Amino acid sequence: MKKLLELTVNRVQRQIAVEPTETLLDVLREDLGLTGTKHGCGEGDCGACTVLLDGQPVNSCLVLALQANGREVTTIEGVAADHDRLHPVQQSFVDLGAIQCGFCTPGMVISAVSLLQSNPKPTEEEVRQALSGNLCRCTGYQKIVEAVLDAAEKMGTGKTGNTADKRRA
Amino acid sequence: MRNWCGEPVPRVDGLDKARGRTVYLGDQSLDGALFGVLVRSPVAKGRLKKIYWDESIDWSGLFRVEAEDIPGQNCVSIIKKDMPCLAFDKIMYLGEPVALVASADLGLARSAALTAKQDIEPEKPLLDIRQAVEKYRQEPQSDGLIHSIDIERGDVQNALASSDLIVDGEYWTGPQEHVYLEPQVVAAIPRGDKIEILGSMQCPYYVRPAVALALGMPDENIIVRQTPTGGAFGGKEDFPSSIAIHAALLAQKAHAPVKIIFDRQEDISFTTKRHPSCVKLKAGVKADGTFSALEAEVLLDGGAYTTLSPVVLSRAAIHACGPYRWRDVGVKARTLRTNMPPYGAFRGFGAPQVHFAIESHVDEIAARLDMDPVELRKKNLLREGDQTATGQVLKESVSAVACLESVSRAADYAAFKKKLEHVQSTRHKKYGLGVASFWHGGGFTGAGEEHIAAEVAIDLMEGGRVQVAISSTEMGQGERTTIPQIAAQALGGIPLDLVSCDLPDTSNAPDSGPTVASRTIMMVGALVESCCMDVLAYLKKVSKTRDDEQIADWPDAVGRALKGRPKIRFAKKYEKPPDLKWNEERHVGDAYAAYAWGAVAARVSIDMLTMETTVDDIWCTVDAGKAINPKIVEGQVQGGLVQALGYALFENLQVSEQGAFLQNRLQNYIVPTSMDTPGLHVELIENMYSRGPFGAKGVGELPMNGLAPAIRNALRQALGQAPNRIPMIPENLVEQGLAGNTGG
Numbered sequence: 001m002k003k004l005l006e007l008t009v010n011r012v013q014r015q016i017a018v019e020p021t022e023t024l025l026d027v028l029r030e031d032l033g034l035t036g037t038k039h040g041c042g043e044g045d046c047g048a049c050t051v052l053l054d055g056q057p058v059n060s061c062l063v064l065a066l067q068a069n070g071r072e073v074t075t076i077e078g079v080a081a082d083h084d085r086l087h088p089v090q091q092s093f094v095d096l097g098a099i100q101c102g103f104c105t106p107g108m109v110i111s112a113v114s115l116l117q118s119n120p121k122p123t124e125e126e127v128r129q130a131l132s133g134n135l136c137r138c139t140g141y142q143k144i145v146e147a148v149l150d151a152a153e154k155m156g157t158g159k160t161g162n163t164a165d166k167r168r169a
Numbered sequence: 170m171r172n173w174c175g176e177p178v179p180r181v182d183g184l185d186k187a188r189g190r191t192v193y194l195g196d197q198s199l200d201g202a203l204f205g206v207l208v209r210s211p212v213a214k215g216r217l218k219k220i221y222w223d224e225s226i227d228w229s230g231l232f233r234v235e236a237e238d239i240p241g242q243n244c245v246s247i248i249k250k251d252m253p254c255l256a257f258d259k260i261m262y263l264g265e266p267v268a269l270v271a272s273a274d275l276g277l278a279r280s281a282a283l284t285a286k287q288d289i290e291p292e293k294p295l296l297d298i299r300q301a302v303e304k305y306r307q308e309p310q311s312d313g314l315i316h317s318i319d320i321e322r323g324d325v326q327n328a329l330a331s332s333d334l335i336v337d338g339e340y341w342t343g344p345q346e347h348v349y350l351e352p353q354v355v356a357a358i359p360r361g362d363k364i365e366i367l368g369s370m371q372c373p374y375y376v377r378p379a380v381a382l383a384l385g386m387p388d389e390n391i392i393v394r395q396t397p398t399g400g401a402f403g404g405k406e407d408f409p410s411s412i413a414i415h416a417a418l419l420a421q422k423a424h425a426p427v428k429i430i431f432d433r434q435e436d437i438s439f440t441t442k443r444h445p446s447c448v449k450l451k452a453g454v455k456a457d458g459t460f461s462a463l464e465a466e467v468l469l470d471g472g473a474y475t476t477l478s479p480v481v482l483s484r485a486a487i488h489a490c491g492p493y494r495w496r497d498v499g500v501k502a503r504t505l506r507t508n509m510p511p512y513g514a515f516r517g518f519g520a521p522q523v524h525f526a527i528e529s530h531v532d533e534i535a536a537r538l539d540m541d542p543v544e545l546r547k548k549n550l551l552r553e554g555d556q557t558a559t560g561q562v563l564k565e566s567v568s569a570v571a572c573l574e575s576v577s578r579a580a581d582y583a584a585f586k587k588k589l590e591h592v593q594s595t596r597h598k599k600y601g602l603g604v605a606s607f608w609h610g611g612g613f614t615g616a617g618e619e620h621i622a623a624e625v626a627i628d629l630m631e632g633g634r635v636q637v638a639i640s641s642t643e644m645g646q647g648e649r650t651t652i653p654q655i656a657a658q659a660l661g662g663i664p665l666d667l668v669s670c671d672l673p674d675t676s677n678a679p680d681s682g683p684t685v686a687s688r689t690i691m692m693v694g695a696l697v698e699s700c701c702m703d704v705l706a707y708l709k710k711v712s713k714t715r716d717d718e719q720i721a722d723w724p725d726a727v728g729r730a731l732k733g734r735p736k737i738r739f740a741k742k743y744e745k746p747p748d749l750k751w752n753e754e755r756h757v758g759d760a761y762a763a764y765a766w767g768a769v770a771a772r773v774s775i776d777m778l779t780m781e782t783t784v785d786d787i788w789c790t791v792d793a794g795k796a797i798n799p800k801i802v803e804g805q806v807q808g809g810l811v812q813a814l815g816y817a818l819f820e821n822l823q824v825s826e827q828g829a830f831l832q833n834r835l836q837n838y839i840v841p842t843s844m845d846t847p848g849l850h851v852e853l854i855e856n857m858y859s860r861g862p863f864g865a866k867g868v869g870e871l872p873m874n875g876l877a878p879a880i881r882n883a884l885r886q887a888l889g890q891a892p893n894r895i896p897m898i899p900e901n902l903v904e905q906g907l908a909g910n911t912g913g
Contacts, residue, residue, distance in 0.1 A: 035196035036189020040350050041433040045835035048350055076189035090187040094179050097800040100808065101645025102186030103350035103399030109187065128843040135835070137348050137400050138645045140807035141843040
């Protein structure tokens with residue numbers, strides 16, 4: 001029997017009737033159409049479905065939707081300050097070549113954003129540790145790690161230009 | 170004029186991917202779509218007599234398809250037509266598809282599929298490459314062969330007999346799963362007398378004829394559109410044809426769109442993998458270290474059906490002698506049949522297996538001669554003007570020595586060797602530095618490019634916009650960015666944002682061939698460049714621009730050419746250069762138009778208590794000709810190295826007595842994480858290839874070839890003896906008697 005789930009997703013209040021067996025990933029993708037969060041394994045191994053739950057990174061395939069009741073969820077669609085801007089981590093991923101097929105990217109970005117929230121000046125080792133739950137099969141991780149360090153530096157100095165957006169306009 | 174080639178411009182698809190806005194097929198909801206699921210055989214070998222369905226459940230809204238419902242030919246056509254879409258008599262591997270079920274509710278489809286009871290007379294399967302090799306060696310002419318290739322050059326027996334030293338060795342490699350992050354997914358949508366196929370794939374023009382043949386429809390009634398593809402690595406070369414047929418069969422039956430999306434366990438269990446191999450080498454060497462003769466037996470496990478095995482075998486046979494000069498060569502290469510899911514394409518395509526063998530063997534030869542492995546390589550590496558095993562004279566763009574010198578310099582090889590003498594025996598940890606040289610032929614083997622006869626098209630549109638229409642796919646490797654870079658520069662350095670290259674749709678894009686074999690930049694890119702030169706010549710004519718001048722107003726020149734039409738198309742087809750000669754039967758001649766080269770060094774440590782190997786640093790130098798986009802090329806090399814790291818150290822697939830892979834989840838099939846990956850020091854050498862676009866060769870597969878033997882050679886240095894089998898997981902090292910010596 002369906003139950004009412006109330007939660008905040010990307011700063012918007014939501015009420016959805018969900019089955020008790022549905023995962024947070026199902027609700028985000030199927031009910032809310034937030035398909036930026038990817039289904040890579042469904043078992044919590046690959047990290048493609050990583051979202052922030054009350055600011056902490058979780059594998060949304062391992063969280064029952066109702067466990068998110070009354071809580072705050074941030075997905076890739078909501079990491080930037082507003083719809084037209086990029087989060088500095090996203091910008092560095094684009095600029096430094098940290099993206100190839102793109103399927104791990106949303107989860108990677110979320111894990112990186114979470115790291116920089118709690119540790120604004122991480123070492124390379126700390127970055128590698130923070131991303132170790134997110135598998136990438138394309139990049140060999142090197143450019144991803146470089147992008148996270150780059151974003152940290154720019155956030156620290158306040159130089160977070162949005163060049164890619166301008167180029168596009 | 171802007172030189173776009175050589176610019177590390179950001180990827181065109183980067184922004185959408187960073188924002189999570191790229192819509193993969195699994196993210197798309199198709200109106201009225203059903204989910205298709207496969208009913209699979211529960212045994213690895215047997216005779217399927219009948220399938221019984223549970224008629225007591227409610228079948229309304231459910232659709233099912235069996236072999237007898239197939240309107241066309243029951244086969245997945247690729248090289249041969251021996252693999253059925255749905256097994257109907259012979260069962261050849263565990264999990265072979267026997268029937269299909271669809272429903273709007275995925276859960277319902279799955280439970281209905283589970284009610285199928287298969288009446289099967291089981292037979293004894295052959296599951297393991299070890300058993301297959303034993304059987305082959307007892308009776309080499311048996312029916313267990315999928316394909317055979319022999320390469321002979323000179324008189325290998327005589328040459329071996331007169332060598333100063335003979336070194337024997339046997340090397341084994343295991344299967345490897347691609348683990349593209351996006352699992353297999355296709356959809357089939359009925360559109361009147363046509364069927365549209367959407368899918369995550371590498372080769373739209375493999376899917377089209379395969380679906381047409383099985384559905385009994387003309388090719389042009391099958392429209393194939395690639396959807397954004399979350400990694401492929403060869404795993405989406407031939408496999409999507411098979412499930413595209415399944416989706417199309419269900420869609421036709423249900424008169425509704427049908428989507429088939431694998432979960433990770435199904436994907437690892439039943440899709441293609443890298444061929445397991447056993448390579449036996451006998452090398453004849455002169456006392457001064459000069460290589461003279463090499464005899465190689467290359468055995469690959471092909472699994473149950475032919476699929477791509479003949480061409481994988483061909484690439485394995487040709488690369489088996491390594492990037493070295495051998496005067497006399499005898500290669501016997503065979504693909505053996507077992508009752509496993511067909512092994513298939515995976516980045517490197519037969520080359521990583523034989524590189525593990527030959528590059529390990531070179532270090533064995535060095536040890537027997539008491540020579541330094543780097544010096545031994547340098548003495549024997551191929552140089553310009555040398556001949557390969559197939560008798561191909563290397564006329565240009567040969568960088569084997571330069572790559573090795575670059576890597577040994579970067580890794581400070583000599584200093585490390587010296588340092589080792591002091592630390593080696595005093596710890597429970599042992600250290601080693603190993604190197605390997607490698608090469609990779611770009612494009613299809615032999616006459617392959619001639620057979621495919623790739624075509625490209627350039628569309629000129631209003632505002633001076635240029636669209637490159639090709640069937641080559643973007644799967645993460647950067648094709649949608651680098652192909653426009655080539656076109657923009659070939660058109661005289663026009664603004665890059667005027668040029669685009671969309672995901673292919675067979676109703677618009679000509680067949681530029683499959684996205685495989687490191688051929689997209691080198692072969693398709695060269696055709697795009699040449700087509701653009703035709704376009705430029707034409708536009709110069711209509712805009713009355715002299716040959717040696719730039720077109721002053723590009724949009725205006727294009728407007729003059731369009732004369733009010735929405736677009737005009739220019740096309741170009743591959744023509745074989747007359748000097749390339751190939752004899753397929755004897756495997757003699759110009760096997761590849763050009764080769765990319767590389768060398769890699771790995772510094773490792775091994776814990777003598779746990780036998781766990783850690784790679785602390787990797788240095789790699791490659792020559793793939795002009796790097797059209799150096800950032801993308803670096804990304805290809807880094808990504809390939811880490812796949813090779815997994816192949817060498819972690820990725821283990823064992824087969825149960827029933828014929829199932831035991832490691833079929835990402836919990837137990839271990840691919841490298843960010844923590845397992847050391848610093849990757851990549852350098853590029855640009856040794857131009859005269860026929861490549863602006864000098865470029867292929868780079869996609871190359872970095873997969875050398876790292877596994879480099880790690881093995883580092884372990885040899887650390888342990889004094891070496892494993893001959895990958896993955897080099899602790900269990901395998903212990904089994905090979907390499908444990909127990911803590912040195913202290």
